[in-house]
Amino acid sequence: MSRLSSRVILGFGRIRRGMTLGVRAAVFDARERVFLVRHSYIRGWYLPGGGVEPGETLVDALGRELREEGGIALDGPPQLFGVYLNRDASRRDHVALFVSRAWRQETSPRLPNLEIVECGFFAPGSLPEGTTTATRRRLAEIRREVAISPEW
Numbered sequence: 001m002s003r004l005s006s007r008v009i010l011g012f013g014r015i016r017r018g019m020t021l022g023v024r025a026a027v028f029d030a031r032e033r034v035f036l037v038r039h040s041y042i043r044g045w046y047l048p049g050g051g052v053e054p055g056e057t058l059v060d061a062l063g064r065e066l067r068e069e070g071g072i073a074l075d076g077p078p079q080l081f082g083v084y085l086n087r088d089a090s091r092r093d094h095v096a097l098f099v100s101r102a103w104r105q106e107t108s109p110r111l112p113n114l115e116i117v118e119c120g121f122f123a124p125g126s127l128p129e130g131t132t133t134a135t136r137r138r139l140a141e142i143r144r145e146v147a148i149s150p151e152w
Contacts, residue, residue: 023062025047041115070116
């Protein structure tokens, strides 16, 4: 198979079977509180994260999203906790969940802004009203209170 025909077949496959990929982070402070954000465009409290851009690694995307949403910089490699199918977004959307305890907050986000309305650290037993079911489930999985699901 020629290089050109291989590229055409692979390109057609991407269009036909395109997959989207996102990242989320469970960032814990020294008191084991988790960092959550509330967006301007959707209801609820979420783990910070977003889409992986073309040419970006998962960790690079995670670092970018944490800086944008919380002024947080990673001080060490985050631990990949799991990769989930997110049927709520589409049949082809996947989310990579990372856990980080090695970080620093370089800046405090100016809130509200176009994307984030509120953010903060919360004890797992005192999550804010409106924390999404998926966020609560991921935190319970990290704390080993429930079995890990393959779906977000």
